[in-house]
Amino acid sequence: MNKIGKINPFWDDEYKYLSYRKEPFNNPKDLEMWREQGYTQPVELFTGTMCKHGEGQPSWTSKIVEWLEKDFGWKDVGVNYYRMETGVILPPHRDAYVQYSKMFGCKLHEIERVLLFLEDWKPGHYFELDGKCFMNYKAGYYAWWVGDVEHSAANIGKDFRYTLQLTGHK
Numbered sequence: 001m002n003k004i005g006k007i008n009p010f011w012d013d014e015y016k017y018l019s020y021r022k023e024p025f026n027n028p029k030d031l032e033m034w035r036e037q038g039y040t041q042p043v044e045l046f047t048g049t050m051c052k053h054g055e056g057q058p059s060w061t062s063k064i065v066e067w068l069e070k071d072f073g074w075k076d077v078g079v080n081y082y083r084m085e086t087g088v089i090l091p092p093h094r095d096a097y098v099q100y101s102k103m104f105g106c107k108l109h110e111i112e113r114v115l116l117f118l119e120d121w122k123p124g125h126y127f128e129l130d131g132k133c134f135m136n137y138k139a140g141y142y143a144w145w146v147g148d149v150e151h152s153a154a155n156i157g158k159d160f161r162y163t164l165q166l167t168g169h170k
Helices: 013-017 028-036 061-072 098-104
Strands: 002-006 049-051 075-084 089-093 112-117 125-129 132-134 141-146 151-155 161-169
Touching: 013 161, 028 089, 061 075, 061 112, 061 161, 075 098, 075 151, 125 141
Parallel strands: none
Antiparallel strands: 002 141, 049 075, 075 161, 089 151, 112 141, 112 161, 125 132, 125 151
């Protein structure tokens, strides 16, 4: 189950100036599978950089949380700002939500994800959800899914790709 939607952007570019840091990809089985499939880039190029929930986020983050609580009926909203640098390729995978499920006692099929695009699409920015490719999106478009739907992303363009990774449950 997934869908594409849009909210009217109300944010400024504060997200560009956050303290982003590299988080290791936490699924060794996927890494092994990708190597077998021929992906040869260094392990650090399988993920972008993040500003995780509660780590000096923009002043308008609470409005994003309110939107999800109101329109999606979410509880325990997790907010992670994600910056994908040039050359980062995240092959098809399914999120396991290990930390989130431990924190809130949720099962995989109860956890929902929204990936919100903070900027208009730029050449070289790629996102695929459940076999469908998304390009030419505008700021405010989002992809929503429940559980472990396969998705992938890449940045082979010259500009950073900024998204907001949101997690919640009902």
